[in-house]
Amino acid sequence: MRTAIVTDSTAYITPEERARLNIRMIPLSVNIAGELFAEEIDITASEFYDKVRGAKEFPKTTQPPVGEFASLFEQLAKDYDEVVSIHLSSGISGTYQGAVQAGEMVDNIDVYSFDSEISCAVQGFYVLRAAEMAAEGFSAKDILAALADMQQYIRAYFIVDDLAHLQRGGRLSAAAALIGGLLQVKPVLHFVDKVIVPFEKIRTRKKALKRAEELLAQDASKYEAMDAAVIHGNCQTEAEEWMAQLAASYPNVNFKLSYFGPVIGTHLGEGAMGLGWTKK
Ligand code: MYR
Incomplete structure (x- = not known):
């Protein structure tokens, strides 16, 4: 089976990785004062x-x-038998639904979103896992089964400087932000059932990052090896320092640095x- 892997720009996979692993990327866009920019194509994160x-x-x-x-x-469809198209949470964007609809429109290739x-x-x-499997010749069904299995091991926590961006974009309900006075603290956020919800209320950024580290430490002590990403919204130096400190403390974890690009940056600030x- 020849299986193609498609994703959207919000996975922020580097052009080198995309080329190396043959990953196709469809961009989301940001509208800045009436001008539309396809992220990862027309505008970089720092320009944004x-x-x-x-x-x-x-x-x-x-x-x-x-x-x-x-x-x-x-x-x-000219070169492949099937496609696995992997997208950001359907609870925060219509992108996944768009890929599903497009898959139903084409009849010369099987699309699994x-x-x-x-x-x-x-x-x-x-x-990345899907692309590696596709390169080894696995079918879309095998790849989807592996992704479904991965879901139980995936964790992500994040903090923002100002919750107003998430509220303004409708990705964190006003109720969730107001209950317990989240606006006065630096809540650690995460995803539950596809949407963003507060995980814990923490007073300071430093303590919130420490809490995220504690959660990583729990899993790092359970599993032989992990992949991890430190993701920053235009605060690269702080992210690099944090990553260096984490890498020294958790030698069984392979860390990489990534970023919140224009689309996600619009909502997180x-x-x-x-x-x-x-x-x-
Ligand atoms: C759209 O307009 O369809 C895109 C909406 C994107 C919403 C982004 C909300 C923040 C997501 C944070 C992800 C953090 C992952 C570690």
Whole structure:
């Protein structure tokens, strides 16, 4: 079976990894003061944060058009028998649903869409595993079974500097933010049932990062080897220092540095920090 792997830009897989593992990427876009930019193509993360810092109008995000998925699937049908298309959580974006619809529109290739129920480098863990399996000749059904199994080992926690971005974009309910006065603290956030919810209320950024580390430590002591990602919203130096400290403390964990690009940055704001991992 020849299986193609597709994902969207919010997995923030580097162009080198995409080329090496033959991963196709469809971008989501940001609308900045009426101008549309496809992330990872028209605008880099740091250009985005520079453009929107202090701007009067807040940016907005849009999912890829269904037609873009459909034409990619049509094109892949020339060389592949099936497609596994892996996307950010359907609880925060219509992208997954768009891939499902496009898959139903094309009849010369079987398309299997996968809802990662998460996003960013953590979604990327699924994509990389799928691409490695596809390169080894596994079928879409085998790959989907492996991804479903991975789901029990995937964890991600993140903190933001200002919850207003998440509230404004409708990705954290006003009720959730207000209950317990979340606006006054630095809550650790995570995904439950595809949507973002507070995990714990913590007073300071330092303590919130420490708490994320404790959660990683629990799994690192259970599993022989893990992959992890430190994910930052334009605070690379802090993220690199944190990652170096984590790498020294957890030698069985393979860390990588990643970022919240323009689309996710629109909803989290500058200064967000995340830690995600999975058992190897
Ligand atoms: C769209 O317009 O369809 C895109 C909406 C993206 C919402 C992003 C919300 C924040 C996600 C944080 C993910 C953190 C993963 C570690």
